[in-house]
Amino acid sequence: MxxxxxxxxxxxxxxxxxxxxxxxxxxxxxxxxxxxxxxxxxxxxxxxxxxxxxxHSGARALAGASTHALALLVPALANPTYVTIARGAYQRARELGYLSLLAEDFDGQEADESFHDLVQEGRVDGLLIASARPGHPLLDALSRSAVPHVFLNRSVEGSGRNVTMDVARSSVMALDHLHGLGHRVVGHIAGPHGITPSEVRKEAFLRHAGVLGLEAAPVASGDFTEDGGGSAARELLRPADGRGPVTALYTSSLAQAIGAMAAIRELGLRIPQDISVVGNDDLPVAGHLHPPLTTVAMPLYELGTAAVDALVGGIEGRPVGDVVVPTEPGLVLRASTARPAGAEAGTGAETRTGAGTGTGTGGTP
Structure with a gap:
């Protein structure tokens, strides 16, 4: 042919x-x-x-017509967190008479140009941006453009159009649970430096560790991947002067937790007898790990719906402002956390369950 x-x-x-x-x-x-x-x-x-x-046939939008289509830009389709966000966005968009498209922000591609072209060529009416990492060229392009847009999951300081969750609360819940079990040296596997929700989560972790009077709260950073979690776990579990051994880990994503659990086993340690693990995702696979993973579930589905509500409001002429999803995180208790050997459970630090909305939840890298 x-x-x-x-x-x-x-x-x-x-x-x-x-x-x-x-x-x-x-x-x-x-x-x-x-x-x-x-x-x-x-x-x-x-x-x-x-x-x-x-x-393109959608170019008529430049003359004032509407395509009734929105585009969601995510940093990695391999991360199930963004699949949950996309589901919420897609279903809310349908309810409001819009179609939600999905685009991946590959490293090294000119995402600012290709994504901006969707609007310039009249293919979509507005942008949902979940990959607003510091220094992203799209941020500069949007600052000089009238293209309707909102940022979600990764906020942009001073933009006045961020749709976020109570990320700090997730650290408080994880630490309260581990402290209540008797853990006094808890390590945190943070995400890459400069990623807003990761920085907020880490700062809340360190702040609440001080409130609880933990002996130590070491932090190691890694990518939101299995390899990132594994390398950070090995760093945190190495003996260190000035503190006792880490007896629990709190990770920033499900993938990091999976990698950390593998690293713990490689070191000849047991979960949860030697090391307890809490992940910052709650996806179905968390319940099928060995042992099943205790998680902090975030309202990601609701994040997707709230972002569409805010963007469509802006497209239709209503004021756009920062939005915080009102649904709180919830702790999902499974078998990866337990009292450390020889320790008594703490008092005044009750655990909570209540994650999930029946529509899908997950972590927030």
């Missing part, structure tokens, strides 16, 4: 005409308010004709 011709893209026309993609989009859609010379307009039209460029 003969090869199918490659359809020309907006960027191809821009390169051929020597102008920006935004200029091409506006020229081809008849925007008369664009200050460009007639020669430039002619060059754009000639380049489009030579390349056989056909604007």
């Amino acid at each position: 003969p090869e199918q011709p490659v359809r020309a893209k907006l960027v191809d026309v821009a390169h051929a005409a020597g102008v920006s993609k935004a200029t091409v989009s506006k020229v081809l859609n008849g925007r008369q308010d664009l200050s460009v010379r007639p020669e430039t307009r002619r060059r754009v039209h000639e380049a489009a004709e030579a390349l056989g460029y056909r604007p």
Whole structure:
């Protein structure tokens, strides 16, 4: 069979005409308010004709029509946390008459351009951004754009459009549980440096450890992956001067917890007899690990729905502001936590259950 011709893209026309993609989009859609010379307009039209460029059918949105589609940008589809967020966003969008699309922010790709093009070419009405890491080029692009958008799970300070959860509460719940069992040296496996929810979780962990008077609260950072959790666990479980041995670990994600549990076994230790483990996810697989994993469940489904509510409100002209999902985290007790050998359970630190909304919960890396 003969090869199918490659359809020309907006960027191809821009390169051929020597102008920006935004200029091409506006020229081809008849925007008369664009200050460009007639020669430039002619060059754009000639380049489009030579390349056989056909604007996407959604480009009518530039003239004021709505596509009733939203786009959700996540840092990693391999992370089940974002699948749960996406489910909440998709179902709420449907209820409001919108379609929610999903895009992955691969490292090294020009996500700011490709994602911004979804709006510039009229394919979506607004953006749900869950990958707003510090220094992301998309942040600069959005600061100079009128594109409707909200940030979720990873907030942007001062943006006034963050949709978040009570991340600090998750650390308090995990530490209260472990302290109540009698653990006095608890280690925390944080996420990568600079990731907002990870920093908030770590700061809350250290602050509450001080309130509880724990002997030590060492922290090690790692990626939100099994390897990241394993390497951080090995670091925390090494003997250290000035403190007793770590008897419990609290991780920032389910993947980290799985890696930490593997590392504990590699070191010849038992769970929970020697080391208790609490993960910051509650996905179905947590109950099928060996032993089943105690977790702090976060309202991720509700996070997805709240983000869509905020974005659609902005698209429809209502004020956009910071939103905190009112649903609190919940502790799901399983067999990976127990009283440390030789210790008496503490008093005044009751454990709580109550995770889940029946719609799916998970962690918040």
